[in-house]
Amino acid sequence: MKETSGRAAPLVAIVGPTASGKSSLAVWLAERLGGEVLACDSTQVYRYFDIGTAKPTADERRGIPHHLIDLLEPDELITAGEYRRLAVAALEDVRRCGRLPIFTVGTGLYLRALLEGLADAPARSEELRARLAESARERGAEYLHRILARLDATAAARIAPRDDPKLIRAIEICLLTGKPITEVHRAGRAPLEGYRPIKLGLNPPREELRERIARRVRAMLEQGWLAELDSLAARGISSAARPFGFIGYRELAAHREGKMTLDEAAAAIEMATRRYAKRQMTWFRKERGVEWFAGFGDDPLISTTVLRFLESQL
RNA sequence: GGACGGGUGGGUGAGUGGUUAAAACCAGCAGACUGUAAAUCUGCCGCUCCUUGCGGGCUACGGAGGUUCGAAUCCUCCCCCGUCCA
Numbered sequence: 001m002k003e004t005s006g007r008a009a010p011l012v013a014i015v016g017p018t019a020s021g022k023s024s025l026a027v028w029l030a031e032r033l034g035g036e037v038l039a040c041d042s043t044q045v046y047r048y049f050d051i052g053t054a055k056p057t058a059d060e061r062r063g064i065p066h067h068l069i070d071l072l073e074p075d076e077l078i079t080a081g082e083y084r085r086l087a088v089a090a091l092e093d094v095r096r097c098g099r100l101p102i103f104t105v106g107t108g109l110y111l112r113a114l115l116e117g118l119a120d121a122p123a124r125s126e127e128l129r130a131r132l133a134e135s136a137r138e139r140g141a142e143y144l145h146r147i148l149a150r151l152d153a154t155a156a157a158r159i160a161p162r163d164d165p166k167l168i169r170a171i172e173i174c175l176l177t178g179k180p181i182t183e184v185h186r187a188g189r190a191p192l193e194g195y196r197p198i199k200l201g202l203n204p205p206r207e208e209l210r211e212r213i214a215r216r217v218r219a220m221l222e223q224g225w226l227a228e229l230d231s232l233a234a235r236g237i238s239s240a241a242r243p244f245g246f247i248g249y250r251e252l253a254a255h256r257e258g259k260m261t262l263d264e265a266a267a268a269i270e271m272a273t274r275r276y277a278k279r280q281m282t283w284f285r286k287e288r289g290v291e292w293f294a295g296f297g298d299d300p301l302i303s304t305t306v307l308r309f310l311e312s313q314l
Numbered sequence: 315g316g317a318c319g320g321g322u323g324g325g326u327g328a329g330u331g332g333u334u335a336a337a338a339c340c341a342g343c344a345g346a347c348u349g350u351a352a353a354u355c356u357g358c359c360g361c362u363c364c365u366u367g368c369g370g371g372c373u374a375c376g377g378a379g380g381u382u383c384g385a386a387u388c389c390u391c392c393c394c395c396g397u398c399c400a
Contacts, residue, residue: 079349118348163355247352
């Protein structure tokens with residue numbers, strides 16, 4: 001598909017698995033191209049959870065403004081739709097300053113929500129969800145699937161009978177709009193206007209990524225991850241808060257409760273991170289229009305190649 | 315030296331004569347995913363052949379023999395691991 005709008009402002013999105021060096025590449029490019037960094041990450045929007053979410057430190061930011069980080073309190077809930085609103089606003093700020101927006105994308109769904117938009121569907125309803133979850137508990141597995149089948153057979157056929165979160169969202173949309181979710185989706189999305197996305201993909205060799213993840217987990221622990229955990233508790237943040245469910249925080253919490261040794265926790269974190277990286281790649285591989293680079297973002301060879309490519313695109 | 319317990323597919327670990335290539339879980343691989351997405355879910359997961367089929371062949375439950383129509387499962391000997399007694 002050709003971009004015809006000459007007025008569209010370039011928007012750079014760096015996709016890639018966790019620990020592939022997106023943040024450092026983003027800063028490096030920003031320094032050279034007059035850019036600012038925007039996080040497209042469902043975890044970095046939470047304040048206080050810094051080490052485990054791999055937020056770039058002040059040092060690593062090197063004076064480059066970073067957006068869409070530290071926006072919410074831990075007891076708040078971010079969703080793809082909310083992220084889109086926040087991101088569009090941040091984008092406009094960056095554009096007003098005449099700077100190049102560079103997204104570091106860990107959360108594929110959020111990038112899609114931003115660029116392609118979401119269906120015109122209502123936001124989640126906690127009350128409705130509570131009721132559905134309650135009935136599901138009483139009526140057993142696959143009850144939700146039966147409900148959805150009645151509301152929208154097409155949608156039910158596309159969602160696994162045990163995939164509760166997706167079933168709930170589908171039922172929620174049907175009930176809230178009074179229309180089958182299939183119809184709501186068919187109505188289309190509202191893509192981002194006025195920008196020309198340039199997608200860069202980092203795809204380091206798997207074995208090297210695996211090692212990098214292991215090293216990073218150890219480094220995070222050395223940087224005081226456990227102390228951060230304690231300060232979060234001291235701050236009075238409920239252990240039920242969303243961010244405590246993020247990779248690493250949950251394992252470390254289990255360790256603090258005496259359920260596993262620190263070594264075991266570290267091993268579990270590495271494993272969960274690896275699996276996460278794999279899922280990210282599954283998502284990104286089918287992302288369209290990505291220019292892929294087979295290495296880490298902090299590898300000089302990669303960064304210079306990326307810069308050259310970007311310059312040809314701007 | 316002796317007495318028990320145990321050695322099962324990458325790991326943990328079921329299975330104690332036959333629908334058992336061998337449960338389950340984990341790891342691994344592939345995939346799905348339009349509002350909790352660092353979430354959730356699905357498939358595959360010994361080797362091999364083809365006419366890709368609830369298809370064929372081969373290999374497999376420490377090793378070697380044996381019993382049996384048939385063994386991971388029973389017997390014999392051997393090897394290794396753990397605990398205990400000397």
